[in-house]
Structure formats: structure tokens, C-alpha cells
Amino acid sequence: MTGxxxxxxxxxxxxxxxxxxxxxxxxxxxxxxxxxxxxxxxDLGTGKTxxxxxxxxxxxxxxxxxxxxxxFTLIHEYEGVREGRPVKLYHLDVYRLEGERQLESLGIEDLxxxxxxxxxEWGEKFKSIRKRATGEISIAATGGDGxxxxxxxxx
Ligand SMILES: Nc1ncnc2c1ncn2[C@@H]1O[C@H](COP(=O)(O)OP(=O)(O)O)[C@@H](O)[C@H]1O
Ligand SMILES: [Mg+2]
Numbered sequence: 001m002t003g004x005x006x007x008x009x010x011x012x013x014x015x016x017x018x019x020x021x022x023x024x025x026x027x028x029x030x031x032x033x034x035x036x037x038x039x040x041x042x043d044l045g046t047g048k049t050x051x052x053x054x055x056x057x058x059x060x061x062x063x064x065x066x067x068x069x070x071x072f073t074l075i076h077e078y079e080g081v082r083e084g085r086p087v088k089l090y091h092l093d094v095y096r097l098e099g100e101r102q103l104e105s106l107g108i109e110d111l112x113x114x115x116x117x118x119x120x121e122w123g124e125k126f127k128s129i130r131k132r133a134t135g136e137i138s139i140a141a142t143g144g145d146g147x148x149x150x151x152x153x154x155x
Contacts (some may be wrong), residue, residue: 011151014142021047021139022064024149025054028137031153034087035116037108037132039123042139047147048121051137052091055119056080061089069093070121074106086115093121100128108132 011031015021032038032055040048053064061080070076070093078089090111097103103126111118112132123129124136135153142148 009153009155013149013151015047015145015147015149017145018047018050021050021147021149022054022057025051025056026058027054028151029055029058029082031151032117034082035112035114035118036134036153037112037118037129038120039129039133039136040119040121040139041124041136043141046139046141047149048137048139049091049093051139051149052119055117056089056091059087059089059117061087067091071095088113088116090116090118091121092119092123094125094129095122097125100126103128 013024015024040051042048049067049069053067056062056067056078057064059080059082061078070091074092074094076091080087080089094103108118108129109132120129123133135151137149137151140148
């Protein structure tokens with residue numbers, strides 16, 4: 001793994017394994033000051049769910065192996081701690097949702113409370129999510145198990 005979390009809006013990491021990407025997630029938890037609504041972009045199997053494992057672990061919200069893909073359940077909710085304060089971690093996968101109306105039934109806007117970090121796989125599909133997003137994490141495969149992870153946070 002290369003790359004470090006620095007001050008600023010854009011961070012880039014390269015990883016060579018799922019474990020590396022979990023480590024990146026652990027580092028990221030430190031800069032994800034709630035409230036955050038982040039779109040997780042990247043092709044199927046690039047490691048979006050894997051990254052969430054690291055974030056959940058660092059927040060003491062769940063062990064890595066307890067974090068699974070919310071493909072069918074659409075949303076997983078965890079409770080953790082960040083800088084001594086309770087934090088709610090929501091992990092969504094909206095790949096299967098079609099149209100804003102189906103999305104509305106999830107009530108994403110109600111999840112984004114002051115203590116919340118909301119991570120939405122495939123969130124870029126929906127304008128209403130893009131509009132509300134406080135940032136974006138994209139993962140691109142670079143050959144074999146290599147990945148580039150780019151994190152952009154708005155102010
Ligand atoms: N550098 C890497 N980063 C993340 N996952 C990787 C990497 N190399 C291999 N993998 C494997 O790729 C798979 C990614 O799956 P997953 O996180 O569910 O992807 P997504 O949620 O993007 O569909 C896992 O089996 C993981 O072990
Ligand atoms: Mg996934």
C-alpha cells in the first residue's frame with residue numbers, strides 16, 4: 001500500500017490486495033468527519049465493500065468479516081465510535097434500484113444525521129444522491145489485484 005492521508009480534499013492510494021484496501025479504509029475513517037454521504041464508485045469486484053470493512057473496523061462498528069455486501073438488503077447499519085463520540089455507519093448498495101421512486105423508499109436523506117457516515121455503492125446512478133453527496137471514493141482496477149483509490153471530499 002502506498003499513499004497517506006493528508007490535509008486537503010483529495011487523497012489517492014494504490015493497493016495490491018484486499019487486505020491493503022481494508023487498511024486504506026481504516027486510515028480513511030480518521031478523515032471522515034460526520035456527517036458524510038459518500039458515493040462509492042467502481043466496477044463490480046473492485047473493492048467497494050472491502051473498503052467499507054476497513055472503515056467499519058476502525059470505527060469499532062463491526063469486524064471486517066461481519067461487513068458483507070448489502071446487495072439484497074440494500075442497507076446495513078452499524079454503530080461505532082469516532083473520536084469518543086457515537087457514530088452511525090450506513091452501508092448501502094443501490095445497484096439494483098431502478099428510478100428515483102424506488103430510491104425514495106430508502107429515505108437516504110433521513111439517514112444523514114449529524115453523527116452519520118453514509119456510504120453508497122453505485123450512488124452515482126442517482127441524481128438525488130449525487131446532489132447530496134459530501135464526497136466520492138472511486139476505485140479503479142489497474143491490473144491483477146492492483147487498485148487505485150481516489151477520495152474526494154467537499155468542504
Ligand atoms: N487491491 C484490492 N482491493 C480490494 N479488493 C481486492 C484487491 N485485490 C483483490 N481484491 C478482491 O476483490 C474482491 C472485491 O470485492 P468487493 O469488495 O465485494 O467488491 P465490490 O463491492 O466493489 O463489488 C474481494 O474478493 C477482494 O479480496
Ligand atoms: Mg460491493
